Amino acid sequence: MSNFWLEFEKPVVELETRISELREFTSGSNIEVDEELKRLEKKADRMRHDIYTKLTRWQRVQLARHPRRPYTLNYIGWMCEEFTELHGDRAFADDPAIVAGLARIGGKPLAIVGHQKGRNTKENIHRNFGMPHPEGYRKALRIFELADRFRLPILTFVDTPGAYPGVGAEERGQSEAIARNLREMANLAVPLVTVIIGEGGSGGALALAVSDRVYMLENSVYSVISPEGCAGILWKDRAKAPEAAEVLKLTASDSLEQGVIDGLIDEPVGGAHRNPEMAAAAIRLQVEAAFEELGNLDPETLLQKRLEKFLNIGVYQE
Amino acid sequence: MSWFRRQNNRPKKPTESRDLPDGVWTKCENCSEILYFKELERNLHVCPKCGNHFRIRSHKYVEILTDPGTFQETNANVVSKDPLKFKDSKKYTDRVKDAVKKTGMNEAIVTGTARLDELPVVLGVMDFAFIGGSMASAVGEKIARSLKLCLERKEPMILVSASGGARMMEGILSLMQMAKTSVLLARLRNERIPYISILTHPTTGGVTASFASLGDVILAEPGALIGFAGPRVIKETVAQELPEGFQRSEFLMKHGFLDRITPRSELKQTVGNILRVFHDGVNASSHAGIAFRPRTSVPLSEHDPVPLSDHDSFGASEGGNGSMPILELPDPDGSTTT
């Protein structure tokens, strides 16, 4: 995974590697090398501009799924001074595809819940590729209610291909678990902020995102169905996922335009994985501002506004 | 408030292109029995031999569940737009037009007010014939308006689901209808307004993962396919044969996600009985909203009858008058919940 790069990233990464190598091997000043470096830097700038200002929706999907992309626990590590992970749904199991716990950001206490993907095969088997079972959603709800009881604002990170479609998941009520979260999140009398950091896959994502503020990282996606799934249904060909991504309009700016999210968080040029700490700092800034603002509302107003926000989503005519 | 507006015109009878002409024989897809159509119809489209529940249209459920002549459709003119300008082999707008023509409905759900066994109720029935009963913005909006009406009038909600899930052609907006309907159901629950969810064949995807699974009581017709993911997707994911009867009503019942499997012929009676118990329970408590506290429920069995004192502890009934709206609850701060 560590040397994985997307096709469209490769030219930039190669050029950047050449630049840094050139820097490393020339100590002191060397006018010729300096000239060459300047030229290459300029070229790299132009190349980055060309690629990253014209990303297709499918390229954004690829960035959202990038194996190097920071995951929930990475962001927690960069954003929080303190994180005490809590486990289990108290009914069946602990689902490693969702992490939850108590944390501090800038000294302020809060609860954090998020989907968690794995970085390699072994981790991904453990985390089930970030696809939760019902017990994951039930753990999330348990922590939400804990937070509500102790007046802790809640931050959720969304990063899942979707809730797991498996036999055990159905037996244990995947639908019920998701549905219950959607309903109960409407009752949590504490500020709720969600950041979609990678894949916002359908109901499995929404079950952590019925929040007062929902933000998306610039290269994350939010969709009712995966592009592959959509292509399979529309054209009986999962390979047509890039076309499906276009028609589904699943990018952060698409979601913002449709009034589904509250804001977009800029990523470092090239994506969050090119400078994860910078991405974390941008998220922290947005999240702190949102909590500050929401903290001024009394609980009743907060709940009423949350309800109205979701009631206003949708496009129809009469 | 526009959602409060009611249309007085009777619902127009949807065209029934799928229905067979009188006197034709039809074959049960389950037991292969050849059935006389008239007889099948008299039996509410349930095979008299094997009990197979044929899929029926929304207006049939309206007929089955409501007292004759009491159904008044609401928000029939809330219809889809095309937010994504979606086009695959066909334009989404054309797909909707075709569905309207085929079904005689404007959307994949019909909503309205009615009486069920004399109790005033708000009713929604999804129709699988309209783009697979998929949840579009207009569907979510119609359900939301129905739920608001329940809150306004303190009347129970009854929702019959039949859906393949969210309507892909409306993208993320269709997904958000799951949240839109569920957050309102939180309000109904907080206000002790009953919500009965009836699941029919098939109910899957985003509909199952939202309002369909949130009933105070959840009933399902026998043999209905009910699940989060479709069986084909699961089979591809787990790469193994699925267990016998997987995702059928009986499977869900066994795993604890249904209250009852109720044959079509018993739906109305069952819903009526349940609503009356809720109604009488709430109205029997003298200070409805205040004195009514959820108590630990006593498990009932033949060997463990509910003690009489449990009934008495609610106090004398002051409601129960037929003209009173069901579940009249005090509104503590005088504000409406919409």
Ligand SMILES: [Zn+2]
């Ligand atoms: Zn039969």
